[in-house]
Amino acid sequence: MATDTSFSRRLARREFRSSKDARLSVGSSVMKIISSTSVESLLTAEEDFLEYLSFLSTVALNALLRAGAVDPGNVKLLQHFNESFHGLWELISASYKTLKQSHEQNLALDTDELYLLQQAPGFVHIFKEYFESVTDFMVVKGFDRAAKQASSYWKSNKKVLRQMIKDTSDGPVHVLLQRVFIDPFRNHVQHYTLFLSNLTEDSEAEPLSDVLNTFVELQRHISQILDEASQTKILWSQISNKLTLALCHPERRLQEDSRNVPVAVANGRYERVLLFNDMLVFLQGHESKSFDLKTVWVDSTVKQKSEPNNYLLRIITPEDEVVLCAKEPQCQGLWLWKINQLIRQVLNGSRDYPLWGKAGEVTNPPTCRFSTYTFRNEGRFKEATYEGDMSWGKPHGKGTLKWADGRNHVGDFKFGQEDGFGICLIPNSSQDRYDCYKCHWRSGSMEGYGICEYADESVYKGYFKDNMRHGFGILECGAPDTNPFKYTGNWDRDKRSGYGVWESKNKGERYIGMWLNNNRHGPAIILTDSGACYQGIFNSNKMVGTGILLSEDSTMYEGEFTEDRLMAGKGKLTFSNGFTLVGTFNRNASLGLHTQGVLNTTSAHEDETTKRKFQLGAELFPVEERWNGIFEPFLKFLESGCQGETEEFFLGFHVKSSKKLQKSQEYLYCERDKDEVSGKIEDIIKEISVFQKQEDLQLYLEKAFKSSHHPFKKLLKILLLVYQATYSGVGANLHLLSMAQEEIKYYGKKLLEFCRALLATAGERNGHRNCILDEDEEMSDTWAYTLILPLILPRFHPDLFMLYMLYHEQEDGFYWQGIIRLGHLTDTKLLEFLDVQKQLWPLKDVKLTTNQRYSIVRHKCFHSATECLQKIITTVDPKEKLEIILKTYSEIERTVSRVVDKDYKLPMDDLLPLLIYVVSRAGIQHLGAEINFIRDLMDPSNRGGIYDFLLTALESCYEHIQKEEIRHYTC
Structure with a gap:
């Protein structure tokens, strides 16, 4: 064959040149000058290698591409193979051109002008990419299948293949085919290394040494990935087709096998352990259990009392734990080292270069890492995909959970459970919308302050416990197709219970009083937009017993009512002119209200005035018991020592949330006005700890009540909401003045109590007692009037003064x-x-x-x-x-x-x-x-x-x- 003879001559010429070049010296002791002899040596090597690449492309590569075209599984691999081959070819061609130009002009090259040195990273990259593409094709037996598909062609060119690699043995075609794409390429890298080594001997320049070390490491890298590919290919031949189909992947490489370095699984759950570059696999018969290394943690501290001579490794994953037992500490150490190194490499997104690092070097992977995992086992997270920070197999840090049904949760996690601020979306099939929960979580349940926007357009702002509304909260529904309402008050396990205010916009009615299990139950006041006021006792939404009705014209009824608040039974009616009617009141469908009783037409002016200004509710609802749900979370926070991490729990501070929320916090805490004080609890403690005078505290509180992110301002805002919900609009009624006035005083007392607690905490942290507010109880009341009320009254004055004007x-x-x-x-x-x-x-x-x-x-x-x-x-x-x-x-x-x-x-x-x-x-x-x-x-x-x-x-x-x-x- 002509082709065969021509290639043989070229091979012979290359051997002669190689032997000649091996005897040549660099020829110059000048540090940065490369002799023409050395340039000629490298030029010859590049020329021969280009001839080889051209011949290899014609004889082998094109044939591989034709054979692979009929094998869908090899198309992408061959495409990558072909691209890296030609990329290498182009780089060698560029190197050859620069060398040839210098040689023709008989010029000695400066090291800075040598293309190999200029493009050293490019050479390393393209050789690395080429060998990765070759080994990917090799691992999936691509050369084996190509040899079978075009067996007649390869048989006729078998001799050529042997000549290309100088192999005189009569090996299988697929082995020869594989070698012609590997051996000459390794040899050429070796030639580069030898050339650079000779240059380095005559020059102590640090850049030359660095490039030489890079090529030495490249050689090691090539040897390692070829060994890995060979071992992986052997593995696929040893295990069943079922397992091969499940596990085989072009880029997957076997790193360790329990048959080579003995290790067993405790309790005999699995018979063989395989460690790959991307996963850990346990085999049992023809079945396998695999774990992504990104979600694997290894604990070597576990002990086994029953068998103290065993050396254990606990493999931790999000849903499984497996204990590996080794008889020798060396085996345990090797598995521990390799698993941790591979975990670190897969987290970094690239293999080490060289793969296993320097001798003795150990770099453990981070215990807290970003991972993605889909839960399969039964539980709350079943079929949910988690993406975010994990630690020891558990979601820990920032993350996102997404379920197939559309649910998702974004926020903070702690030891595998939602803990901290989070936003949860739950699809509502009946509304074709989502319920959105933005609140604080603890141990997997909503607990603390939150804002929930429901699919029916209602909104809840308040506190939760065990995923239920619990404590103080405001629920408002303004959807036009429903009965708009607003409830402001206490909740107990998702039901209205305790003191609360309900306003129905359609009815023009406001209920102020006690609740139980979502029902009006206990003493209450009802105000209507017609000006009528009721005070009485309710049981399961029905008014029972005796009560009081005050009409807009100051007529007053004291007596019995029906369940629907209609006068019926014994009672006393006092008219606005002071006349009284005492008797029994009855209702008739045709006659309306009629009565039998005694009419008294003598009236005392004082009694008339007293009845007209009769005050409701003050004795029914002790002011200390009305809004405990607002004050208790703040008091607990103060009693806990004002720990910063609990800040968001009681006031909804989202200090450590998503990047978007963190960006908004930069405004909250970093870009505030010069007169605005910080809202961070640590800053608050630090600022007030130095106060020595009442004026200092007064000036600070004045700023705090204006700072939109200070706890006092947030608390004051909530108090203003409940105050307006009770006393503005329909609630602007002269009969509520006593309730409203004593409530304002109580706010001042509680805020002073919080000031005192903060000062005490600041003193404890600084080792001294702050005595600004260290007075007796009588003086405490004085401080409430002189320090707190002047600061908070401007917010409440419009609603309060309206009641005074009406009264x-x-x-x-x-x-x-x-x-x-x-x-x-x-x-x-x-x-x-x-x-x-x-x-x-x-x-x-x-x-x-x-x-x-x-x-x-x-x-x-x-x-x-x-x-x-x-x-x-x-x-x-x-x-x-x-x-x-x-x-x-x-x-x-x-x-x-x-x-x-x-x-x-x-x-x-x-x-x-x-x-x-x-x-x-x-x-x-x-x-x-x-x-x-x-x-x-x-x-x-x-x-x-x-x-x-x-x-x-x-x-x-x-x-x-x-x-x-x-x-x-x-x-």
Whole structure:
């Protein structure tokens, strides 16, 4: 054959050149210069190898591609094989061209100009990729099948194949075919190594040494992957076809076999253990159990008391544990080392280079790692795929669970269970939407604060326990096709139980009271948008026994009701004019309500007023028991020592959640305004630990109540929600004033309690006691009024003051009539009407024109005091309001002192007329509401002092202006 003869001649020429080159020296001792002789040696090697590649492509590669075209299993492998072959060919061609150009010009090359050195990483990469493609094809017996499919062709070229690798033996065709794609390539890498070694001997340049070491390691790498491929191919020939079909994969390599390094499975569950580069496999007959190495952990600390001479390894996976027993410590150590090294390599996404690292080098894989696993065993996670952080076979850290039915959970895991913040989506088939749970989890169950958006468009914001709504929570349903409602209150095991407020928007009705198992049960108040108020006892949603009904016109019924809140039975009806009707009330479908009883037409005005302002609920619902579900989580957090990891449990802080949420936290904690304090509990403890004065704490609390991410602000926000749910809208009813007012005071007391606990915690952590709030119980009440209430009242004032205005509406109406009447009088007429002594009239302060008389002056006298008193409506702080009243008194006294031209202390007989004058000129609407607001919420320590005295004086003026003789006074 012509082809055969030509190739033989080329082979002979290459042998001669190789022997000649082996005797050549580098020829120069200059560090960076490569002699022309060395260049010629490398050029010859590249030329011969290119000839070999060309011949190999013609004789063998094209034949392989043709044979593989009819074998679907080999198509992709051959494609990769062909691409890496030609990639190598192109790289060698580029190297040859640069060498030939230099040789033709008879130039010595600088090492920096040598293509082999310039592209050393490329050479290593392409040779590595080539040998990986060859071994992948070899492992799946690709050469064997190709030899059978074109047996006649290979038989006719068998001699050529032997000549290509210089093999005189008469081996099988598939072995020769495999070798022609391996041996010359290994030899060429060896030639590169020898060439670089010669260069390095004449030069101590570090880059040359590094490249040489790289090629030495490449040789080791090639030897290792060829050995692995050979052992893996042998394995597939030894085991059954069933197992081969299940386990064989082109890139899978056998790393260890329990038949070579003895190790047994405890309890005899499996008879053979195989370790591959990507999985651990246990064989039993024709069955296998495999584990992805990404989800395998190895524990060598396990002990076996019954057989102390056994050396054990515990293999841990997400759903299985297997114990390996070795008789020798060397066997145990080898399996432990290899498994851990392979786990580390598969986690890194690449094999070591060289595969097993340096001698004695041990790098254990991380115990916490990112993994993907689909659960198969029975349990909550069955058929769910987990993707995220795992530790010792359990989800631990951030992760995502996805079920085939559409459920998924994203969030924090701890020791295999949902623990921390998480978002869970559960498909709702009836709504064709999802229920979305965003809340805190503990030990696999929702526990702590959460927000749930249900498929029916209802939303729950509150606390959970054991996957059920438990504690305080708000459930609101605003879907237009249902009965919109809002429930704000306590829950017990997913049912409304305890104190709560229910508002039905369609009915225009609000229920304030006790619940049991989702039913209205116990004392309660019902408010309607018609103005009617009910107070009574409920049992399973029905009103029972006696109760009270207050109508909008102040008619009051006390007696028995039907289950549907209709008057029926014995009772007393008090009309708005004070008449009373005592008797038995009955209802008839045709006649309506009728009664038999005694009508009393004599009425006492005081009784009438008392009935009209009758206060509901204050005795039925002790303020200490209304909103425990809000305060308890915060108290438990404080009692636990304010551990940062429990922060999100009670207030929904999502500090350690997904990357997207973490990014939002950067705004919360890193980009806040300069006046905004941190919301992190550790920062809070650190900041307050240095406080020594009340002013420091007061300034800090002022900022804390404004900082949107501080626990106090979050708590205050929830308190405002429940307050508005109870007392705004339909709840803006004068009969609830006592409840509303005592609730505000209780908020101040509880917030002060939390301040005290935080200061105590800060002191414990810093080893000293902070005594800013270290006073007795009486002083504690004072701090609540002076420190807390002024800061929180602005949020609650609109709703609370509305109740005060409704409560004092009648008195304020009479008062305003008096103000209007007195406003018609000139200053002199008014001062005269009020019997103010003329020597106290500040008329000399009034500037008149020549045509004006004192008798026509209006609103000029005591002008500074009037302006001062008008400022009482510009603040909601009772203390500041009292200071305004005190300043008003001072302005009156200062004006009088100037008039009499000496210091003058006003006696009560002089003060009241002058104060009435100032009040009438100030024209403050709802003054009765203001006075009572101040009295109810001012610091109790001020009672009996100057503030109390002046407030009483102002109240006397208010009552005086209401008098009929003033309201009907005519000039």
